[in-house]
Amino acid sequence: MWKDFFYFTKTQRRGILILILLIIGVNMIPLLLFPPTVEPIDEQVRTQRELTYNRFLTSVRKTEAKNRYTKNWYSKAYSPKEIRLTSFDPNTADSTTFSNLGLPPWMIRNILRYRSKSGKFRQAADFGKIYGLTEKQFQELHPYIRIAESFSRKDTINLRMEVKEKYDSIYKYPAGTLVNLNEADTTELKKIPGIGSSIARMIVNYRRKLGAFYCIEQLQEIHLKVDMLRPWLSVESNSTKRININTAGIEQLMRHPYINFAQAKAIVEYRKKKGKLKSFTQLSLYDEFSPADFDKLSHYISF
Incomplete structure (x- = not known):
């Protein structure tokens, strides 16, 4: 049997153990007689190593500082700009x-x-x-x-009429004549020096959208020169058409040139949350409105 090859007597086992101990002892003798010694480092070598290590730390710090500056500069230079939605004319906006x-x-x-x-x-x-x-x-x-109406598309018939009027003799009012800006139609407006068919239609269309003018300076909003037209025009006070801010919907509010989508939405949401509006003061905390907006809307809003 294979076990017979690995069977040892007691004496044989003792002899094997003594032999192993002798082998270990022989290998340990050189270490006991000649222990390893640590060679002392020369002072110059130690100094050189310290300088090298310090240079390494300095370069690491500079790299981190540079990366930190670059990151901060990049985040400031390329951080997303806040978007502010407001009414604009793509033909005149800067x-x-x-x-x-x-x-x-x-x-x-x-x-x-x-x-x-x-x-x-x-x-x-x-x-x-x-x-x-x-x-x-x-x-x-x-x-x-x-x-603005001045940029609206013109059809062929109107274009031909304007060309014809350019060469026709059109009656103009004498100096000192005053025309009511909120009542004059295009025919009467064209009798004012400096006003032709296109400008007359522009004034009437904008007046219709506003619900009448409350001052002549509003003509600047459709890019007209007020100083030239002021001697010919007059405006009656309290002649504007008003919108009930507590009953008008978003679509009706937005149709007015002084109210954009965000403002109309803010008005309707306020009514849903807090009830009827009694003054513009209740909307003053909304970012969508400015004091100038309230000043203009005060002529066209009722509560």
């Missing part, structure tokens, strides 16, 4: 206005370049055709687009 609306610099340059080549946005949908403007961005900006 680069700052477009930037506040969240448009990137390259898109702003394209818009300004398009306008510099006599390009015009005739309606809100035209602004949605800008290269790079996504459908989501356009839907967010659409409620704030206000295109």
Whole structure:
């Protein structure tokens, strides 16, 4: 049997143990007689090593500081700019206005370049055709687009009539004549020196949207020169049409040139949460409104 090959007597086992101990003892003799010694490090070598280590730590600190500065500078320079949605005319808005609306610099340059080549946005949908403007961005900006009547599309018949009027002799009022700005139609407005068919229609259309003018200076909002027209126009006080702020819906409120989508939404939400409005003071905490907004709306709002 295989066990017979590995069977040892007691004497044999004792001999094997003594042999193992002798082998270990022989291997330990050199270590006991000649213990290893640690060679002392030369002072110059130690100093050199310390300098190298200190240089390494200094370079690490400089790298961390540089990375920290770069990170802070990058985060400040390229942090997302706060988007402020407000009413704008794509035909007259400047680069700052477009930037506040969240448009990137390259898109702003394209818009300004398009306008510099006599390009015009005739309606809100035209602004949605800008290269790079996504459908989501356009839907967010659409409620704030206000295109002046002077840029509206003209049909062929009106264009021919304007060309004809250019060469026809049209009666003009003599100096000293006053025209009521809130009652005059296009025919009467055209009798004022400096006012033609397009400007007369522009005034009447804007008057209809406002619900009448409360001062002549409002003509600046449709890019007319008030100083030239002031001697010919008069405005009766308290002649504006007012909107009941407690009953009008979002759509009705937005139709007014002085109320944008965000403001109309804020008004309706306030009514739902806190009830009827009694004064503009209740809306003063909303970021959507400014004191100038309240000043203009006071002529067109009733409570």
